Amino acid sequence: MANSRWPGWSEKTLDERTSMLLASGTLTPADLRVLRAETSETLSSADQRVENVIGIHSVPWAIATNFRVNGEDVLVPMVIEEPSVVAAASHAAKLVRRSGGFQAEATAHLMRGQIQLVGCPDGVGAERRLLDEREGLLDLAGSSHASLIARGGGPRDLIVRWVGAMLVVELLVDTADAMGANLINTMMEGLAPVVERIAGGRALLRILSNYADTCLGRASCVVDPNVLGRPGYPGTRVRDDIVAASQFAEEDVRRAVTHNKGIMNGVDAVVLATGNDWRAVEAGAHAYAARNGRYGALATWRVNERGQLVGQLEMPLALGTAGAAIRVQPTVPVALKLMGDPSARKLAEIVAAVGLGQNLAALLALVTDGIQRGHMRLHARSAARITAAAPVEGP
Numbered sequence: 602m603a604n605s606r607w608p609g610w611s612e613k614t615l616d617e618r619t620s621m622l623l624a625s626g627t628l629t630p631a632d633l634r635v636l637r638a639e640t641s642e643t644l645s646s647a648d649q650r651v652e653n654v655i656g657i658h659s660v661p662w663a664i665a666t667n668f669r670v671n672g673e674d675v676l677v678p679m680v681i682e683e684p685s686v687v688a689a690a691s692h693a694a695k696l697v698r699r700s701g702g703f704q705a706e707a708t709a710h711l712m713r714g715q716i717q718l719v720g721c722p723d724g725v726g727a728e729r730r731l732l733d734e735r736e737g738l739l740d741l742a743g744s745s746h747a748s749l750i751a752r753g754g755g756p757r758d759l760i761v762r763w764v765g766a767m768l769v770v771e772l773l774v775d776t777a778d779a780m781g782a783n784l785i786n787t788m789m790e791g792l793a794p795v796v797e798r799i800a801g802g803r804a805l806l807r808i809l810s811n812y813a814d815t816c817l818g819r820a821s822c823v824v825d826p827n828v829l830g831r832p833g834y835p836g837t838r839v840r841d842d843i844v845a846a847s848q849f850a851e852e853d854v855r856r857a858v859t860h861n862k863g864i865m866n867g868v869d870a871v872v873l874a875t876g877n878d879w880r881a882v883e884a885g886a887h888a889y890a891a892r893n894g895r896y897g898a899l900a901t902w903r904v905n906e907r908g909q910l911v912g913q914l915e916m917p918l919a920l921g922t923a924g925a926a927i928r929v930q931p932t933v934p935v936a937l938k939l940m941g942d943p944s945a946r947k948l949a950e951i952v953a954a955v956g957l958g959q960n961l962a963a964l965l966a967l968v969t970d971g972i973q974r975g976h977m978r979l980h981a982r983s984a985a986r987i988t989a990a991a992p993v994e995g996p
């Protein structure tokens with residue numbers, strides 16, 4: 602895995618960054634041509650992907666440095682239009698790596714499909730018959746997905762739930778390294794007629810659930826207060842103020858949404874770079890933040906018995922690194938290559954670490970100088986560029 606500590610990277614020019622990437626063998630000239638759209642998405646391929654296309658909207662593709670996750674360095678690709686996010690992530694990762702980097706883990710990669718049953722004349726009997734047929738239904742669901750089974754995935758559990766007066770059949774599927782939305786939808790549509798026959802009702806919706814609470818990413822980190830200090834702000838005060846900021850988000854939904862938005866700045870940027878469905882990740886994340894009946898913080902900060910700041914994040918991360926859908930975008934294989942071609946679970950670990958780092962960077966700025974100073978400097982830089990490039994209007 603590439604060393605992610607690239608001192609001075611952010612001060613280099615674009616040409617210098619390019620030379621460093623090539624000289625280190627991190628990326629090849631062909632990779633860079635893809636990222637620079639020379640062989641990337643063309644109007645005609647965009648036209649094949651979605652409907653009514655008339656153009657392409659481009660977003661910057663950047664590399665965050667300094668990340669160390671589970672003892673391994675990783676360079677993180679980020680696709681994002683907002684200034685400061687990449688610099689902030691890299692800065693937080695630099696602080697965290699001084700105490701060993703992020704620890705992260707991902708749960709099993711289980712995705713959930715749902716079949717909504719309506720009009721069952723004997724719901725209680727239907728529930729019993731479905732549970733009696735559980736093993737057969739699981740086999741049937743897997744039977745037309747030999748390649749998934751060969752990759753170590755497959756249906757793992759079938760649950761029958763009551764939602765008001767409706768019965769809902771849920772299938773939990775290990776989708777291996779695929780995000781699995783298409784796969785689950787195909788499975789649920791295939792299973793529905795059999796479920797209807799057993800239940801005696803009508804299968805209405807047959808669809809993936811984006812509430813990915815069986816596909817979680819977790820990250821934690823420990824930061825010494827002495828690396829948090831800056832002129833006018835002693836490290837122990839910054840540490841305690843970050844805890845107070847965390848408690849604000851834990852207690853107040855209005856702050857929690859913004860706290861989580863900052864986390865999603867980092868999460869979405871990597872999700873986008875890796876060709877994953879960021880709307881799915883967003884929807885799952887916010888629902889998970891409200892899992893206890895009140896919307897709360899996805900990442901929290903406390904002080905441990907050694908006086909160090911400890912951060913923890915847990916959120917659904919239904920991501921894939923395999924499957925045709927994510928590789929349609931030509932830049933995606935380059936992003937995955939940069940991270941050492943991770944499995945879906947490893948990608949979830951990296952993304953969880955980025956989310957936690959992004960949150961640390963935001964809170965660190967907020968409890969000290971505020972975010973506007975750095976933010977406005979970068980805004981001014983792009984505004985100046987736009988002004989310089991703007992066509993001069995005629996009389």
Ligand code: MEV
Pocket residue numbers: 683859860861862863864866963964967972
């Ligand atoms: C801005 O995009 C994100 C922040 O507002 C997050 C936060 O307030 O924690 C800085």
